[in-house]
Amino acid sequence: MTEMDLSGPPVEAPEEKTADVVDITTKRPAPPAPEPASTTALVAPAEPEETAVGAVKPGEWEAELPDTEDPEAEGLTEGGDVDPPREVYPPSISEWMEVRDKARQPVFPEWVKLPDQRKAVRKWAVRHYSAMLGYHAWRLPCVYTPKLLAYSPRGAWRWSSAVGRWVFDAEGRALRLASVLDEDAGTYLKLSRQRDNRVRMRSVIASVASLVGLTVALLLWVMAPTWVLALALTTLTTGLGLAGAPTDQPLIDRAKVTFRKRRLSSDIVIRAHEVAKLTDKGQTIAFPRPIGRDGDGWRVVVDLPYGKHFEDAVKAHDRLASGMDIAPTQLFMDKDETSGRRVSYWIADRDPLAVPSGKSPLLGATRVDFWKPFPWGVDERGNPVMVTMLWLSLLVGAVPRQGKTFSARTIALAAALDPYVRLIVFDGKASPDWRSFTKVAHRIGFGIVPRDGFDPVMRLIDALMELKADVEDRYHRLSELPLHICPEGKLTPEISRDKKLNMPLTLVVVDEVQEYLQHPTHGKVILDLLVYLVRVAPAVGVSVLISTQKPDDTACPSVLRDQHQARFSLRVGSWQVSDVVLGAGSYSEGLDASKLLKSHKGVGLLKGMSDDSGIVRTYLANGRDADAILTRARALREAEGTLTGDAAGEESTSRSADVILDDVAAVLGRSEDKVWSETVVDRLAEYNEAVYGEWAELEGRAKADQLAAALKPYGITTGQVWGKAENGKGANRRGIERQHIIDAITQRNKKRGDS
Numbered sequence: 047m048t049e050m051d052l053s054g055p056p057v058e059a060p061e062e063k064t065a066d067v068v069d070i071t072t073k074r075p076a077p078p079a080p081e082p083a084s085t086t087a088l089v090a091p092a093e094p095e096e097t098a099v100g101a102v103k104p105g106e107w108e109a110e111l112p113d114t115e116d117p118e119a120e121g122l123t124e125g126g127d128v129d130p131p132r133e134v135y136p137p138s139i140s141e142w143m144e145v146r147d148k149a150r151q152p153v154f155p156e157w158v159k160l161p162d163q164r165k166a167v168r169k170w171a172v173r174h175y176s177a178m179l180g181y182h183a184w185r186l187p188c189v190y191t192p193k194l195l196a197y198s199p200r201g202a203w204r205w206s207s208a209v210g211r212w213v214f215d216a217e218g219r220a221l222r223l224a225s226v227l228d229e230d231a232g233t234y235l236k237l238s239r240q241r242d243n244r245v246r247m248r249s250v251i252a253s254v255a256s257l258v259g260l261t262v263a264l265l266l267w268v269m270a271p272t273w274v275l276a277l278a279l280t281t282l283t284t285g286l287g288l289a290g291a292p293t294d295q296p297l298i299d300r301a302k303v304t305f306r307k308r309r310l311s312s313d314i315v316i317r318a319h320e321v322a323k324l325t326d327k328g329q330t331i332a333f334p335r336p337i338g339r340d341g342d343g344w345r346v347v348v349d350l351p352y353g354k355h356f357e358d359a360v361k362a363h364d365r366l367a368s369g370m371d372i373a374p375t376q377l378f379m380d381k382d383e384t385s386g387r388r389v390s391y392w393i394a395d396r397d398p399l400a401v402p403s404g405k406s407p408l409l410g411a412t413r414v415d416f417w418k419p420f421p422w423g424v425d426e427r428g429n430p431v432m433v434t435m436l437w438l439s440l441l442v443g444a445v446p447r448q449g450k451t452f453s454a455r456t457i458a459l460a461a462a463l464d465p466y467v468r469l470i471v472f473d474g475k476a477s478p479d480w481r482s483f484t485k486v487a488h489r490i491g492f493g494i495v496p497r498d499g500f501d502p503v504m505r506l507i508d509a510l511m512e513l514k515a516d517v518e519d520r521y522h523r524l525s526e527l528p529l530h531i532c533p534e535g536k537l538t539p540e541i542s543r544d545k546k547l548n549m550p551l552t553l554v555v556v557d558e559v560q561e562y563l564q565h566p567t568h569g570k571v572i573l574d575l576l577v578y579l580v581r582v583a584p585a586v587g588v589s590v591l592i593s594t595q596k597p598d599d600t601a602c603p604s605v606l607r608d609q610h611q612a613r614f615s616l617r618v619g620s621w622q623v624s625d626v627v628l629g630a631g632s633y634s635e636g637l638d639a640s641k642l643l644k645s646h647k648g649v650g651l652l653k654g655m656s657d658d659s660g661i662v663r664t665y666l667a668n669g670r671d672a673d674a675i676l677t678r679a680r681a682l683r684e685a686e687g688t689l690t691g692d693a694a695g696e697e698s699t700s701r702s703a704d705v706i707l708d709d710v711a712a713v714l715g716r717s718e719d720k721v722w723s724e725t726v727v728d729r730l731a732e733y734n735e736a737v738y739g740e741w742a743e744l745e746g747r748a749k750a751d752q753l754a755a756a757l758k759p760y761g762i763t764t765g766q767v768w769g770k771a772e773n774g775k776g777a778n779r780r781g782i783e784r785q786h787i788i789d790a791i792t793q794r795n796k797k798r799g800d801s
């Protein structure tokens with residue numbers, strides 16, 4: 047920090063804290079006594095120095111800088127430019143044009159130019175006006191006609207009495223009465239004469255009109271075709287009905303509910319900023335562009351007062367919504383790159399996130415090219431959101447039942463429809479959601495509990511290790527490929543589809559990853575492998591998609607989370623959790639997934655997939671849809687000869703002779719630190735009878751000996767005794783400690799990784 051001498055008179059802060067620095071002195075008077083507590087001071091008015099102390103006026107502040115040794119400062123006078131430019135260049139023609147380009151308003155509004163928006167407006171117009179038409183169409187015979195008929199006698203009475211009053215000059219009655227009361231004979235006579243003349247003339251007019259009217263009515267009755275008669279009667283009844291309608295009750299019902307302040311005006315926007323405390327008495331907002339319609343809402347661009355910025359508006363989001371009399375879920379904000387204080391609001395007519403985005407277009411797709419962006423959902427305004435998993439890893443986080451699995455699965459379904467993409471799928475919860483992927487997945491596993499001799503956790507470790515070796519191998523091979531095949535040393539669509547090269551795009555999906563990461567024995571190994579893959583693998587075409595309902599440090603450590611380039615957060619409990627999923631600083635950028643509602647299923651905030659962050663309402667593909675897509679995907683793979691691994695019924699080759707370690711780990715309970723050898727053998731026999739059935743038949747010590755012999759090659763001794771068993775024979779029994787098994791597995795895995 048610049049060391050500044052603190053000086054100047056103790057002046058009171060001005061009422062309006064504009065505190066503009068009006069001038070910066072390079073020369074200052076003799077330094078007054080320094081103030082110890084701060085390092086910067088705004089002192090002295092811009093007045094002659096001799097009048098300085100006490101003569102400060104609000105708004106006339108200047109910063110005091112220390113004396114300078116700069117010889118160029120010599121001769122500078124107070125009030126002069128501190129650092130005037132040596133030469134002033136006029137703007138270049140391209141700069142001049144760029145400024146005008148930015149300032150120019152588009153000839154047509156955005157929605158006219160964009161096909162999607164045009165379609166949305168057209169659809170809205172058809173929906174809106176057909177609904178209005180239908181609304182009134184059935185009310186016409188059922189509500190409006192009976193009402194008109196009911197009101198028409200009163201209308202006839204009102205009309206005839208109005209004619210009577212006109213004929214007999216009722217409007218002059220008050221004046222005549224007044225002249226009688228005033229005993230003003232002259233005026234009365236004048237008014238009476240005038241009335242007599244009027245009544246005479248109006249009676250004639252009324253008689254003629256009645257005669258004509260009656261004749262026309264008679265003629266119509268006798269001669270006119272029925273439709274003319276009906277039209278005349280309808281017109282007459284309608285006229286009389288309208289005349290007889292009560293003034294306080296509308297005859298026609300409203301087809302649309304008038305929402306409060308539905309039409310947005312600049313006054314409402316200004317008021318919202320006032321209540322949100324984004325403006326003060328001195329400064330209000332400006333509108334660089336007129337308020338206009340944009341899709342199913344309003345587009346408002348405002349310039350906040352100087353000194354306020356986008357983050358201030360984000361913090362005041364809820365208060366702004368309240369000031370505009372709308373729900374917070376209807377207000378969306380965008381940064382404007384031209385100015386830090388410019389904010390673009392989109393105010394939706396209704397909560398757009400509660401509107402389902404509909405079925406996934408993948409249902410109608412015969413195949414997908416995973417090298418190209420594919421449709422994942424729509425944004426808040428219904429524009430399609432295309433995503434790609436190339437060169438990145440994605441973290442999905444949310445509270446349960448918000449659509450985490452469905453949104454991740456839609457991406458995996460797109461990958462499945464590209465027959466050249468290898469899929470590795472593990473679901474920590476063993477839910478039915480991922481079962482259909484057995485049709486196409488190269489490696490697949492469900493849950494964490496071993497079943498039928500199959501340990502899904504070990505299976506995951508094997509798959510990840512296999513992948514790690516593959517990734518390292520890819521790096522070597524890509525750099526060794528001839529230039530005409532691999533010009534940039536990077537994976538290309540051609541290389542990835544060349545079966546001989548065996549480097550297909552690969553998508554690894556681990557749903558509910560916290561289940562694996564919290565595994566008592568293997569959690570650490572899985573974490574290390576995933577961190578490696580998320581960090582290193584995307585560059586050679588292996589992308590990782592991880593989802594979790596517990597993004598906290600215990601369940602999904604930051605060392606793994608932070609490696610993800612792309613993040614997707616559906617609803618979470620608080621803005622802090624939202625920041626954990628989306629990355630620190632997201633909240634201040636306006637991204638807060640805790641603002642999403644429970645009803646916003648499948649809706650989340652996407653960050654890092656492209657330059658833009660924003661809302662995605664993901665498309666829905668339910669279980670049946672997923673199954674249909676995967677059946678098609680399997681057929682595709684069979685036709686292309688790309689069905690491999692588990693889906694093709696191939697045995698995994700990575701199960702090694704030291705499988706005993708994994709099997710023992712699989713039968714140890716989460717909270718068991720030490721287990722008797724006989725118990726372990728019995729459990730092993732239950733777990734995999736074919737292998738360990740014979741061990742269980744051994745008697746007494748032989749069981750423990752068998753286990754000891756099997757574990758000896760890994761340096762695990764079972765001779766240890768740790769207390770008495772219930773039968774008092776504990777001192778002679780042997781058992782194993784979990785930690786020994788974990789250590790042996792870690793060492794084994796390390797060796798495998800190194801090789």
Ligand SMILES: Nc1ncnc2c1ncn2[C@@H]1O[C@H](COP(=O)(O)OP(=O)(O)OP(=O)(O)O)[C@@H](O)[C@H]1O
Pocket residue numbers: 402403404444445446447448449450451452453595647648649663664665666667
């Ligand atoms: N895009 C979507 N559109 C509409 N509804 C959706 C969408 N995605 C998910 N849902 C609804 O949300 C429900 C929960 O989805 P999902 O199982 O993916 O949630 P989850 O967050 O994975 O839950 P859990 O953590 O319990 O597994 C689904 O049954 C479905 O009805």
